[in-house]
Amino acid sequence: MRVLAVMANYDALGLLPRHVKDQIDDLVGFCDRVVVVSTTEYADERDAEWIRERAELVRRVNIGYDFYGWKTGLDHVGSEVLDYDYVITCNDSYVGPLRPLADIFAEMEDRPLDAWGFNYSLRRSPHIQSFFIAYRPWVVRSRAFHDFWATMEPISDRSQVIARYEIGLSASLRAAGFRLGAVLEENAGDRRIAKLRHWRWAYLRARAEKPGRRLRSFRRFASEPWNPNTALADRALPQGRLPVVKLDTLRYDPYRLGSEGLLRACETRWPERFDEVRSDLEARAEHYRPRRGELTSASPPSWITRRTLGYAK
Known part of the structure; x- marks a missing residue:
């Protein structure tokens, strides 16, 4: 199984916290290719070098929140995005995962889902929370996925980003007939x-x-x-x-x-x-x-x- 991860990174203090380093190491250990798209102005360029030693670092200006970072990363990968069995988009807003990614993906392989995250929320409208989403290859090859990222604009209002892009992404994939879900299932x-x-x-x-x-x-x-x-x-x-x-x-x-x-x-x-x-x-x-x-x-x-x-x- 070949896996690509595109991670959005930002830190208000210009640092690379330990939990983010752990997250990058987890991705590097599981994925075949990791692209870190960062808007951080690093106080110490050794942090940027730390990332480059493990992954591809793409720097960008701080506009458009994480979604425009993921677009930047996917554009950086280009047509090679079609070569992977899974494509992950994630950010650095969480600590974890606290279980091995390999175990999580093995469990999710048995569930009939086309795209999934760690959490599925019904607030506002049903959607996968965007801090971690894994897409199957047929989703990445779909017109819905392509059009969503191709028409994206850099919006810098948080509520608009949530409505148009976080909720909008799940809505677009559901409209295309894809099945969405999450690791966490409520009992x-x-x-x-x-x-x-x-x-x-x-x-x-x-x-x-x-x-x-x-x-x-x-x-x-x-x-x-x-x-x-x-x-x-x-x-x-x-x-x-x-x-x-x-x-x-x-x-x-x-x-x-x-x-x-x-x-x-x-x-x-x-x-x-x-x-x-x-x-x-x-x-x-x-x-x-x-x-x-x-x-x-x-x-x-x-x-x-x-x-x-x-x-x-």
Whole structure:
């Protein structure tokens, strides 16, 4: 099996954090070719050289978010993209994978999917979260895949990028008849836990509205789907069903799982992979301000976390 990976890289401090190096090493160990497309202005060019010793480094200006980086990387590879059994697009926004990529791909080979990621979200519209997507060769050869990247423009508004490209990519592939899915599959217990957490999130969000709008806002927020990647991070990690930890889950803790406990548990279970994650988050905190509509303080009540955070003690 021949695999190509195109990875988008950016760091606000101009550094190459350890978890990103680990991620690149994982890709290099599994893939036949790795292209790192970076908008980082490295404070130390030895970091750029570190990448060049292992992969192909393509530098670009910081426009268009990760999607324009993946377009740049795919254009760099050119027609040779058709020579691979899998094409991966990913970024550096997570720690992991915490299981070998070879094992993950072996498991996904048995599932009838044409493209898959680590997480499939129903928020806004059903889509594979773009931080990691693996495409089968017939998807890469399709008109839908070609047209999506060929017509892409460098949009620098995050909400527009999500709507037009992250959600738009999955919509285009589904419209072409392709089957999409993810490594993380929710079971009945997951859904019960996620629903409780989501209702609590909706209540706390609605409480911030004007008194006359709170009930209507709660109903609207509560009716929205949840994102399994953030709502179930602590529940799915111990069994390896979710083999990554998104940095935003630790930064923002949108469902108030108790990100400090989650990070401590990860540091205990995977000490090498999380060795510098805490200091990296602290050093970059000023560059990642709270987002509108998100809850950021971690204060989970025991009735929500009693059975899922036990491993974090």
